[in-house]
Amino acid sequence: MAYSHHPEALDSVEEVRRAVATQLGTIRRDAGLTGLELAERCGWHASKRSRIENARTRPSDEDIRAWCRACGADEQIPDLIASSRHADSMYREWKLVHSRGLKKAQDSVVPLYLRTEHMRVYCSNVIPGLVQTAGYATALLSSIASFENVANDAEEAAIARVARSEIIYDARRRFALLIEEDVLYFRFGDADVMSRQLAYLLSVMTLPNVSLGVIPRTAVREMWTLEGFVIYDNIQVQVETLSADMNIKRPGEVTVYQRAFSKLSQMAVHGSAARALIHEALGTLG
Known part of the structure; x- marks a missing residue:
């Protein structure tokens, strides 16, 4: 999760x-109906028709069905419902997502992981979920459950997160991960949990299909610190803010995140220099 607002993504949802x-x-x-006539056919107050038509109220699936049937346009129901649901999937409040269980939230992205061949991840505040250990994930997810005041099934969710992350060992796929150096020092769990987590990062770096970059604290910034995001192939970007998960598919916006990832990558160190920063963080754990 991250800590900034993203008006551009919200604009896409509203569009x-x-x-x-x-x-x-x-x-x-096209059906030749006035607003009042439509409302009467649907059994609604006139103001509901106005709110829906002026995009002030999101129509439910049943609202769309009733509207189209009242107008004799049943054939348009599937496409309109699909479009409405797409907007919902673009912007999902974390508290609502997590109210169904942290584990379910982890499992829900498995299909997206499986159809992705090239994943690019930037994290400014936590270790990327793709390379979290069970201990680190449990501590992090527990803090999320507490903050959002939802049921805490962090241990089960952490197991699910680690299981879905096994995809990183699939040599047919490519993964590029970028983290800010401070992430190595942000403690989720005790010293032993953090030690195991940092050691796992060192292990992951040996995989030929994985690139892990660390942006040093001392780097001259050509790109400011951003909210965490994941680019799935060149098709979709998932942006995580404090309150919501946003999924962006508009090509122009996807390109913006590709450019940002490129600039962040240029500021990062890789290979032995990145390993040195991780070892330095390990040394502070005693």
């Missing part, structure tokens, strides 16, 4: 929702 509302308005007008 999709406005497009659905606009299409619903077009369907109503």
Whole structure:
């Protein structure tokens, strides 16, 4: 999770929702219905029709069905529901996602992992989930559950996270990971947990399909510290803020994150220099 707001991604979500509302308005007008007539056919108060058509209220799946049926446009129901659900998937509040269980949240991204061949990850505040140990993940997920006041199934969720991360050993896939040096010092768990976590980073670095870069504290910044994000192939970007998980698929925005990752990568050290920074952090654990 990260700690910044992302108005551009929210704008993308709103654009999709406005497009659905606009299409619903077009369907109503094509049917020759006034707003009041549509509301009456659906059994709604007139204000509900207005809120939906002006994108102030997100229509439920049943609202879309009722609207289209009232207009004799049943054939448009599947596409409109799919578009509305897509907007929901673009912006998901963590508390709502985690209210169904931390483990379920981990399992939900497995299909995305499996269809990704090239994953690029930037983290400014925690070790990337892809390379977390069970102990570190348990400590981190426990703190999330406590902060969000949701049921704490952190141990089961950590096991699920480690299991899905086994994909990193698939030599057919490529992984590029970037972390800020401070991440090596942010403690989740006790000294033993952190020691095992940092040692695991050193182990992962030996994999031929994995690139791990560390951006030194002393690096001259060509790119400021950002919220954590993951680029899946060149198709989708997942951005994690304190309150929500945002999934971006608009090509122009994906390109922005690709450029940012490239600049961050140029500031990072890799290989022996990165290992030296990890060993230095290990040395502070006693």
